[in-house]
Amino acid sequence: xxxxxxxxxxxxxxxxxxxxxxxxxxxERNTIYGLLGRNGAGKTTAxxxxxxxxxxxxxxxxxxxxxxxxxxxxxxRMCFVRESQKYPDEATARSAFRSAAMFFPNWDQAxxxxxxxxxxxxxxxxxxxxxxxxxxxxxVIIGLASRAEITFFDEPYLGLDAVARQIFYDRLLEDYAEHxxxxxxxxxxxxxxxxxxxxxxxxxxxxxxxxxxxxxxRERATNVVGDAEAVESLVAGREVLHREGLGRVAxxxxxxxxxxxxxxxxxxxxxxxxxxxxxxxxxxxxxxxxTSETEGALR
Amino acid sequence: xxxxxxxxxxxxxxxEDQIVDGTLREEDKAPSTNEIAAFARINPxxxxxxxxxxxxxxxxYKRRGIGxxxxxxxxxxxxxxxxxxxxxxxxxxxxxxARKLGLTADxxxxxxxxxxxxTS
Numbered sequence: 317x318x319x320x321x322x323x324x325x326x327x328x329x330x331x332x333x334x335x336x337x338x339x340x341x342x343x344e345r346n347t348i349y350g351l352l353g354r355n356g357a358g359k360t361t362a363x364x365x366x367x368x369x370x371x372x373x374x375x376x377x378x379x380x381x382x383x384x385x386x387x388x389x390x391x392x393r394m395c396f397v398r399e400s401q402k403y404p405d406e407a408t409a410r411s412a413f414r415s416a417a418m419f420f421p422n423w424d425q426a427x428x429x430x431x432x433x434x435x436x437x438x439x440x441x442x443x444x445x446x447x448x449x450x451x452x453x454x455x456v457i458i459g460l461a462s463r464a465e466i467t468f469f470d471e472p473y474l475g476l477d478a479v480a481r482q483i484f485y486d487r488l489l490e491d492y493a494e495h496x497x498x499x500x501x502x503x504x505x506x507x508x509x510x511x512x513x514x515x516x517x518x519x520x521x522x523x524x525x526x527x528x529x530x531x532x533x534r535e536r537a538t539n540v541v542g543d544a545e546a547v548e549s550l551v552a553g554r555e556v557l558h559r560e561g562l563g564r565v566a567x568x569x570x571x572x573x574x575x576x577x578x579x580x581x582x583x584x585x586x587x588x589x590x591x592x593x594x595x596x597x598x599x600x601x602x603x604x605x606x607t608s609e610t611e612g613a614l615r
Numbered sequence: 616x617x618x619x620x621x622x623x624x625x626x627x628x629x630x631e632d633q634i635v636d637g638t639l640r641e642e643d644k645a646p647s648t649n650e651i652a653a654f655a656r657i658n659p660x661x662x663x664x665x666x667x668x669x670x671x672x673x674x675x676y677k678r679r680g681i682g683x684x685x686x687x688x689x690x691x692x693x694x695x696x697x698x699x700x701x702x703x704x705x706x707x708x709x710x711x712x713a714r715k716l717g718l719t720a721d722x723x724x725x726x727x728x729x730x731x732x733x734t735s
Contacts, residue, residue, distance in 0.1 A: 493653065511655075514660045
């Protein structure tokens with residue numbers, strides 16, 4: 317595997333809280349990742365440490381095989397678009413783009429100009445006075461036009477309407493196809509990005525609870541709906557993530573999939589099987605993680 | 616799209632549909648993975664997986680440095696596969712629903728004949 321980032325036993329603690337609890341993961345070259353998880357799970361902390369904007373308490377981080385901290389060789393090859401990006405007081409979009417053009421070796425000014433046009437960013441207004449959506453657009457444009465070898469987008473869409481978000485996704489895919497690079501997309505709008513990403517990393521309470529391809533994630537759980545008794549006998553002995561009932565009908569999400577033979581038998585018996593969409597799966601897994609912990613604590 | 620199937624399978628079927636309806640003819644150049652990815656708004660790796668599945672099945676073939684092309688006999692092959700799957704994909708659910716409603720096989724046959732006469 318050709319990895320551009322290697323994280324080993326990375327821990328970050330603030331006074332009383334553990335933001336990252338000894339996590340390990342690799343990021344493969346030229347792949348689009350979804351970095352997902354609840355607010356406060358540790359996603360932004362991880363990205364900040366990878367881009368040397370924050371320190372690790374323990375553990376090691378390697379980017380292009382080197383320590384990123386105060387390392388211009390590594391930093392100029394990465395772009396981190398944060399939700400709460402700060403710009404100098406007097407900066408305008410024009411000056412922000414100009415600085416980015418100087419910093420990033422692969423900057424594409426023509427692409428930047430086209431995006432400015434599409435997102436309709438006012439160039440002369442100082443950034444402080446831009447709307448939330450316009451501010452996000454400035455970050456998105458820098459992230460795309462920088463064409464950095466590794467680009468992090470940390471919830472880049474705040475204030476962007478559905479049309480603007482679609483422009484972002486379309487240009488991202490288009491440009492990625494022509495200029496393959498590593499993209500790490502952190503988002504709560506999982507349904508919107510689930511087809512864009514090739515691999516999924518889920519952080520929950522400072523730990524990695526999922527690290528697999530989007531295709532594998534699809535096979536991770538199954539939903540079955542039908543007569544409650546039949547459903548319960550099917551899921552007996554399986555790890556159940558979620559249960560819902562309506563009269564004599566039950567809907568149960570369980571871990572794993574069925575063999576083709578089992579599937580046919582189940583469908584012939586009148587039960588309906590469906591894959592679990594990524595967003596649902598992550599909601600269920602993070603909830604499940606929490607309930608099994610509480611149960612464990614009670615025992 | 617039909618979410619009950621993996622995305623790359625849906626992509627392969629989308630290309631097959633174009634071969635069946637004649638949009639793509641034998642020896643035509645197939646859309647590139649990047650074109651498919653942009654059209655379907657999906658990751659190019661997923662599009663590539665769908666295209667590779669068609670290459671493995673012999674429906675598309677690769678010309679080095681030029682791209683993917685529709686193989687001779689591709690349409691026949693897809694039609695054959697679809698006909699073979701027709702009973703499972705369409706007839707089985709039809710019968711299951713008919714049973715629920717208390718319709719007999721004869722009722723269903725008659726309904727099919729009527730509808731076919733209507734739409735042809």
